[in-house]
Amino acid sequence: xxxxxxxxxxxxxxxxxxxxxxxxxxxxxxxxxxxxxxxxxxxxxxxxxxxxxxxxxxxxxxxxxxxxxxxxxxxxxxxxxxxxxxxxxxxxxxxxxxxxxxxxxxxxxxxxxxxxxxxxxxxxxxxxxxxxxxxxxxxxxxxxxxxxxxxxxxxxxxxxxxxxxxxxxxxxxxxxxxxxxxxxxxxxxxxxxxxxxxxxxxxxxxxxxxxxxxxxxxxxxxxxxxxxxxxxxxxxxxxxxxxxxxxxxxxxxxxxxxxxxxxxxxxxxxxxxxxxxxxxxxxxxxxxxxxxxxxxxxxxxxxxxxxxxxxxxxxxxxxxxxxxxxxxxxxxxxxxxxxxxxxxxxxxxxxxxxxxxxxxxxxxxxxxxxxxxxxxxxxxxxxxxxxxxxxxxxxxxxxxxxxxxxxxxxxxxxxxxxxxxxxxxxxxxxxxxxxxxxxxxxxxxxxxxxxxxxxxxxxxxxxxxxxxxxxxxxxx
Amino acid sequence: xxxxxxxxxxxxxxxxxxxxxxxxxxxxxxxxxxxxxxxxxxxxxxxxxxxxxxxxxxxxxxxxxxxxxxxxxxxxxxxxxxxxxxxxxxxxxxxxxxxxxxxxxxxxxxxxxxxxxxxxxxxxxxxxxxxxxxxxxxxxxxxxxxxxxxxxxxxxxxxxxxxxxxxxxxxxxxxxxxxxxxxxxxxxxxxxxxxxxxxxxxxxxxxxxxxxxxxxxxxxxxxxxxxxxxxxxxxxxx
Numbered sequence: 001x002x003x004x005x006x007x008x009x010x011x012x013x014x015x016x017x018x019x020x021x022x023x024x025x026x027x028x029x030x031x032x033x034x035x036x037x038x039x040x041x042x043x044x045x046x047x048x049x050x051x052x053x054x055x056x057x058x059x060x061x062x063x064x065x066x067x068x069x070x071x072x073x074x075x076x077x078x079x080x081x082x083x084x085x086x087x088x089x090x091x092x093x094x095x096x097x098x099x100x101x102x103x104x105x106x107x108x109x110x111x112x113x114x115x116x117x118x119x120x121x122x123x124x125x126x127x128x129x130x131x132x133x134x135x136x137x138x139x140x141x142x143x144x145x146x147x148x149x150x151x152x153x154x155x156x157x158x159x160x161x162x163x164x165x166x167x168x169x170x171x172x173x174x175x176x177x178x179x180x181x182x183x184x185x186x187x188x189x190x191x192x193x194x195x196x197x198x199x200x201x202x203x204x205x206x207x208x209x210x211x212x213x214x215x216x217x218x219x220x221x222x223x224x225x226x227x228x229x230x231x232x233x234x235x236x237x238x239x240x241x242x243x244x245x246x247x248x249x250x251x252x253x254x255x256x257x258x259x260x261x262x263x264x265x266x267x268x269x270x271x272x273x274x275x276x277x278x279x280x281x282x283x284x285x286x287x288x289x290x291x292x293x294x295x296x297x298x299x300x301x302x303x304x305x306x307x308x309x310x311x312x313x314x315x316x317x318x319x320x321x322x323x324x325x326x327x328x329x330x331x332x333x334x335x336x337x338x339x340x341x342x343x344x345x346x347x348x349x350x351x352x353x354x355x356x357x358x359x360x361x362x363x364x365x366x367x368x369x370x371x372x373x374x375x376x377x378x379x380x381x382x383x384x385x386x387x388x389x390x391x392x393x394x395x396x397x398x399x400x401x402x403x404x405x406x407x408x409x410x411x412x413x414x415x416x417x418x419x420x421x422x423x424x425x426x427x428x429x430x431x432x433x434x435x436x437x438x439x440x441x442x443x444x445x446x447x448x449x450x451x452x453x454x455x456x457x458x459x460x461x462x463x464x465x466x467x468x469x470x471x472x473x474x475x476x
Numbered sequence: 477x478x479x480x481x482x483x484x485x486x487x488x489x490x491x492x493x494x495x496x497x498x499x500x501x502x503x504x505x506x507x508x509x510x511x512x513x514x515x516x517x518x519x520x521x522x523x524x525x526x527x528x529x530x531x532x533x534x535x536x537x538x539x540x541x542x543x544x545x546x547x548x549x550x551x552x553x554x555x556x557x558x559x560x561x562x563x564x565x566x567x568x569x570x571x572x573x574x575x576x577x578x579x580x581x582x583x584x585x586x587x588x589x590x591x592x593x594x595x596x597x598x599x600x601x602x603x604x605x606x607x608x609x610x611x612x613x614x615x616x617x618x619x620x621x622x623x624x625x626x627x628x629x630x631x632x633x634x635x636x637x638x639x640x641x642x643x644x645x646x647x648x649x650x651x652x653x654x655x656x657x658x659x660x661x662x663x664x665x666x667x668x669x670x671x672x673x674x675x676x677x678x679x680x681x682x683x684x685x686x687x688x689x690x691x692x693x694x695x696x697x698x699x700x701x702x703x704x705x706x707x708x709x710x711x712x713x714x
């Protein structure tokens with residue numbers, strides 16, 4: 001019987017939350033399997049049972065401190081269904097959209113500038129003592145300041161729409177609890193053109209990097225996959241609402257404009273014993289073929305067009321690289337993410353100039369229902385919230401499929417691909433560890449505790465044989 | 477001969493009419509004494525003891541102690557602030573007060589008092605007691621997790637609504653609000669317009685469906701601390 005060895009990378013740094021990686025080796029030192037373990041536990045589905053439904057959008061957003069607005073809005077959309085608000089007032093929908101673009105903007109910017117830019121600017125093999133946000137601040141101070149100021153702008157947008165920068169209360173069942181005052185509007189408008197300019201710059205960095213390293217990145221944790229996202233009725237990219245579309249790796253539409261209230265008819269989740277994170281898949285395609293990617297890469301792949309001019313031009317450039325076919329390069333997530341940053345900035349300007357935001361008609365209600373689904377395109381991908389409510393207004397069932405969960409299989413595949421390419425024998429190099437993390441980081445996984453490390457990686461690697469004995473151990 | 481009673485609070489001369497409590501006279505004069513169970517429309521009760529003041533060097537509840545001629549009252553001392561903070565902290569750890577998502581946040585007297593007293597985090601261990609909710613009534617939601625047993629609902633129902641819907645049952649840690657029915661709140665004659673509902677100082681008795689309708693920034697205690705309305709009377713007099 002061959003000896004199997006296991007390489008463990010724990011914790012994975014510069015991602016939102018904590019995870020660990022194990023790489024299993026055969027007797028020849030070849031990678032047989034790699035796994036990203038999510039070791040945090042989320043209990044929200046259980047402990048909101050019995051709570052009044054209108055409380056839920058404010059409660060569940062505390063899943064996370066990075067993109068709480070996604071959970072806030074997804075839950076609010078589900079509660080719209082519960083209270084029978086089939087169509088919100090223009091003020092309510094546009095305020096929510098502004099909130100959502102603000103948070104997509106700040107979340108993407110945080111990820112790109114603070115977590116990813118060290119990898120792109122210094123290279124994967126650079127000294128970890130330099131390859132971090134402090135290193136970026138020292139060598140590229142203007143860029144670092146831009147990152148901070150862009151994130152700040154997004155947070156200010158959230159504040160004026162949700163009431164505060166983190167964990168606000170803006171979206172309520174059937175609408176919104178405030179409009180945008182003229183003073184708030186003008187406060188944001190004075191900076192929006194600067195934000196768009198900086199977004200162009202960030203997009204250029206991501207685009208140039210991807211094109212310059214296209215050959216290397218094509219073989220870096222990349223693989224063919226399905227891509228899933230919401231899509232507007234006319235096929236446009238829409239981060240706030242739409243039907244479900246899934247395309248295969250060739251761009252064929254497998255699912256299109258599917259009513260998101262019936263998502264559970266097409267999507268199921270599998271449980272595996274080595275991770276707290278489930279594995280969603282399309283029922284008709286089965287566990288092996290039904291998995292899919294979500295997030296910026298998938299959204300740019302699934303969309304027929306983008307309804308803001310500069311982001312649409314950027315999308316066309318993006319699509320040209322793969323001759324119009326879906327882009328399956330994992331590292332292209334960063335480029336797609338920056339297209340969405342520019343799109344969000346353009347959208348925010350469009351909304352800030354819209355008088356509907358000063359409207360007074362904030363809430364609608366209709367026929368009360370007992371079940372509701374809210375789906376939104378969170379920064380990291382499609383986010384599903386599903387609730388059942390009893391006659392006494394208490395939540396009786398909650399199911400959440402968060403974006404990172406949908407990217408579970410893809411992240412494992414990306415890690416496996418990188419490990420197979422860069423690990424041979426049992427020597428664990430810094431370069432390998434960096435690349436494994438870089439591949440995971442491309443997905444901007446949010447592991448639900450909103451913490452991340454700065455500076456040198458607190459990384460411990462263990463080589464474990466098939467009996468569980470540690471035969472080698474290395475710490476950075 | 478004048479029928480006015482004169483006494484001092486923290487050295488400031490206060491006038492009271494016969495029969496007024498220290499708190500009633502202080503309120504009229506624009507001097508705020510922290511309180512939770514006391515309510516301007518209800519009879520003096522003296523339950524929470526947050527309004528404890530030193531009267532001629534002895535601790536007394538300002539909400540029940542009648543004002544008397546020449547009494548020497550201390551309220552804003554460090555010792556009393558600490559006693560009040562301890563009382564508020566004990567209420568926080570005994571219940572399950574999750575301010576971050578409680579819909580009463582910003583309008584909650586317990587939370588506002590915690591802020592006013594400078595309470596940061598409770599120094600006592602959280603008890604995580606298990607409490608029920610009663611969502612049976614179509615318009616009213618009762619969350620015992622947030623009840624501070626101030627009896628405002630008990631007294632409001634009796635004194636103002638003329639109904640007697642609420643009452644205490646149990647003793648010590650098992651004490652809780654009960655209803656005058658054998659089953660649940662829905663089986664009582666309580667109405668969402670009752671003062672018993674309106675006068676709850678915390679998020680224990682809520683009107684269903686209101687939730688977070690008032691945005692952050694517009695809530696009662698978002699811009700000024702609890703007691704500011706009373707202290708404004710003093711400013712107006714000047």
